[in-house]
Structure formats: structure tokens, C-alpha cells
Amino acid sequence: MLDDLLRGAFRLAHRRLGVVFLDLLWKAIWFALTATALLLVAAWFGLMPRSIAWLDTGNRSANIAVGIAVVREFWEAHRARVFLAVATVLFASLVIWFVLEAAFRAKIFPLPLGEGGAPLARRVRVSRFGETCDPHPARQPAGCRADLSQGERFGTFLVASVLKCLFLTNAGLAFGAICFSRYFVSPFAEWGQMWPDTRGAALIVVLTLAALGFLLTTIETLVRSDAIELLGTDLFRVAGLIGILLLFETMISGSCALMVGVGFLSVSGWRDALLMLGTAAVGMAFMTVLHSYLLVVRFSAVVIMRQNVVEV
CATH class of the missing domain: 1.10.287 (Helix Hairpins)
Structure with a gap:
């Protein structure tokens, strides 16, 4: 039943909290790289107007007007380069996201089962014809699948x-x-x-x-x-289990977004704006942790279901 699967998945996830940390680690690396690249682009273009020489009028208001005019002219002259630099950084950030996500999660999933921590791939398996699967690919009987390399x-x-x-x-x-x-x-x-x-x-x-x-x-x-066979053997339980976890995450995310949105609508000054920005940052961090945890729960449940299909 779904309740037994969910209990087993949460129990397995609680024993593998280090996996949640690893999933958060690559996201932190991605965020640091993206933020650093954007700051470098901003610093590069921000220092360029300093090289422009202009006469100090001695009047603060006039100096501000001249400065605004200089910045406007600089923007008109370098707008295409700014957009190109930002687009390049964002595209590189997207590529880094895909690579880091695949590299980290390919190492931590699927989760090992059992108190002994033996990986699922190392357990004894049987083919669909009842024969024991040999670890060596050349000696495997029909119906066995070779484990994928890293x-x-x-x-x-x-x-x-x-x-x-x-x-x-x-x-x-x-x-x-x-x-x-x-x-x-x-x-x-x-x-x-x-x-x-x-x-x-x-x-x-x-x-x-x-x-x-x-x-x-x-x-x-x-x-x-590596459990695509569950689409044919246990489709409704797989869909129900993943749907429950995704719906739970969506409800929490929507509630956080709604509360932050209502808070921004009631902002009356810069202090309130800073407070809401901090609240939004905390909310995003919380949702990131929750997503990583529920991801571990989801993969744990699928691994348990896969074990019931292809394991002894």
C-alpha cells in the first residue's frame, strides 16, 4: 500500500540525510559560481564609466545631472554588450546546473537499502525466467540487466x-x-x-x-x-506516490510564495523592503532544502518498489 511505501521511503531518507546535504552542496556551488560571474560582469561594466573624464561644476545638482547624462550615454553605447555578457553568463549557468545536477545525483542515486548499506546493484537478482543474474555481463541469462557504469x-x-x-x-x-x-x-x-x-x-x-x-x-x-519496468508492473502506485510527494511540495511552495507576495504588497519603506527580501531569501532556502529532502524520499520509494520487482 501507498502508506507502507511512504513510511519506508521516509525511514530510508532519514537514514540517508547526508544525501540531502550532497544534493544541497551542488546547488550551493552553482549559486556561488553564478553570483560570482554576475558580480564580475557588473564590476567590469561598472568601472568603465569611471574612466570617462568630465568637469566638476561645483554644484551638486548639476553634477548629478551630468552624471546621469554620462551613465545614459554609456548605456546607449554599451547596452548590446551588457545584454550579451549577461546572456552568456546565464547560459553558462544553465549548462553548469545541468552538469552539476547530473554529476552529483548520478553518484548518490539510487540509494542503498538495508541496515548493512549494501547497494541495490550488488544484491542478488533473478531474471524474469527465474535464473540467477551473474554480475559479469557476458554470463548473464536472458532477462537480466547489466548495471550501468558511472x-x-x-x-x-x-x-x-x-x-x-x-x-x-x-x-x-x-x-x-x-x-x-x-x-x-x-x-x-x-x-x-x-x-x-x-x-x-x-x-x-x-x-x-x-x-x-x-x-x-x-x-x-x-x-x-533504472526502474522503468514499474510503468508496466505498478503504474498506479508509482503515479500516486510521486503525485502525493509533488503535490505536497507544490502546496508548501505556493503557500510560501503567497505569504511573501502579500508581504511585498504591504511594504511601506526601504526597511520593510529589506525585511521582505530577507524573508524571501529564507523562504527560498527552506524550499530548496525541502525539495532536496522530498527528492530523496521519492527516489527511496522507487528503489523500494523496484526491489520488490527485480530483487530476490
């Missing part, structure tokens, strides 16, 4: 993540173009009048993308756990 696991994790992102991005762009095509050819002032006619379609697009994201997440989890 390089193959990295490739599997990387391709699964990239394909999922591409599918969701392309679907979002396609649905957005269909639903909001009128907005692209209409003045901004008319968008408010057009919204009542398109909010129904927008809701359908959101629900469709959510369903597609759930389907792709389910397939991605099974592929990464």
Missing part, C-alpha cells in the same frame, strides 16, 4: 534532465503563443481588456503544463532509478 549513469541523468527541460520549455512556448498571440500584436494599454477573454485558456494551459510536468517527472524518476 559514466553511463551520468549520461542518463544529464540526457533525462535536458530532455525534460526542452519538452516543458517547448510546450510552454507553443501553448503561450497559441493562448496569448493576440497580446503580441495589441498595444499594452489594451491587455487589461483582453484578459477576461483569455483567462480560461490560460487556466487550461497551466493545467496542461502541470500534467505534462508530472508525466515527465514520473518518467525521469523511473529512468534515473
Whole structure:
């Protein structure tokens, strides 16, 4: 039953809290690299106006006006370079995200089972014909699967993540173009009048993308756990279990986002703004930890279900 699976998955995740830390580690590395690169770009372009010589008028207001004019001229002259530099950093950040995510998670998933901590791949397995699987690929009977090497696991994790992102991005762009095509050819002032006619379609697009994201997440989890056979042997339990965990995470994330949004609407000064920015940062950190923990729970549940199918 689902309740037994969830209890076992949470129990296994509690014994593997170090895995949660490792999943947070690569995210911290990615954030540090991205923030450093953006700060370097900002410092590079921020120091360039200092080399511009201009006359001090002796009047503070006039100096401010001259400074604003210099910055405006600098922006007009270097705007394309700024956008190109930021786009390059963001693209490199996206590539680093995919690589770090695949490299770390390929090493920590699937989780080992049992108190002894023996990896799942090292346990005795049987083929679908009842024969014992030999660790050597050349001596395996029909129905046995060879365990993937670390390089193959990295490739599997990387391709699964990239394909999922591409599918969701392309679907979002396609649905957005269909639903909001009128907005692209209409003045901004008319968008408010057009919204009542398109909010129904927008809701359908959101629900469709959510369903597609759930389907792709389910397939991605099974592929990464080397348990794709569960789609045929235990589809409803797999879908229900992953759906429960994703729905729980979505509800908490939505609640945090709603509270932060309401807080920003009540901001009345710079101190309140700084307080809400700090609150938003804490909320994002909390959601990052929760996502990593629930990810470990999800993979733990799939590993338990896979053991029931392919293990002795």
C-alpha cells in the first residue's frame, strides 16, 4: 500500500540525510559560481564609466545631472554588450546546473537499502525466467540487466534532465503563443481588456503544463532509478506516490510564495523592503532544502518498489 511505501521511503531518507546535504552542496556551488560571474560582469561594466573624464561644476545638482547624462550615454553605447555578457553568463549557468545536477545525483542515486548499506546493484537478482543474474555481463541469462557504469549513469541523468527541460520549455512556448498571440500584436494599454477573454485558456494551459510536468517527472524518476519496468508492473502506485510527494511540495511552495507576495504588497519603506527580501531569501532556502529532502524520499520509494520487482 501507498502508506507502507511512504513510511519506508521516509525511514530510508532519514537514514540517508547526508544525501540531502550532497544534493544541497551542488546547488550551493552553482549559486556561488553564478553570483560570482554576475558580480564580475557588473564590476567590469561598472568601472568603465569611471574612466570617462568630465568637469566638476561645483554644484551638486548639476553634477548629478551630468552624471546621469554620462551613465545614459554609456548605456546607449554599451547596452548590446551588457545584454550579451549577461546572456552568456546565464547560459553558462544553465549548462553548469545541468552538469552539476547530473554529476552529483548520478553518484548518490539510487540509494542503498538495508541496515548493512549494501547497494541495490550488488544484491542478488533473478531474471524474469527465474535464473540467477551473474554480475559479469557476458554470463548473464536472458532477462537480466547489466548495471550501468558511472559514466553511463551520468549520461542518463544529464540526457533525462535536458530532455525534460526542452519538452516543458517547448510546450510552454507553443501553448503561450497559441493562448496569448493576440497580446503580441495589441498595444499594452489594451491587455487589461483582453484578459477576461483569455483567462480560461490560460487556466487550461497551466493545467496542461502541470500534467505534462508530472508525466515527465514520473518518467525521469523511473529512468534515473533504472526502474522503468514499474510503468508496466505498478503504474498506479508509482503515479500516486510521486503525485502525493509533488503535490505536497507544490502546496508548501505556493503557500510560501503567497505569504511573501502579500508581504511585498504591504511594504511601506526601504526597511520593510529589506525585511521582505530577507524573508524571501529564507523562504527560498527552506524550499530548496525541502525539495532536496522530498527528492530523496521519492527516489527511496522507487528503489523500494523496484526491489520488490527485480530483487530476490
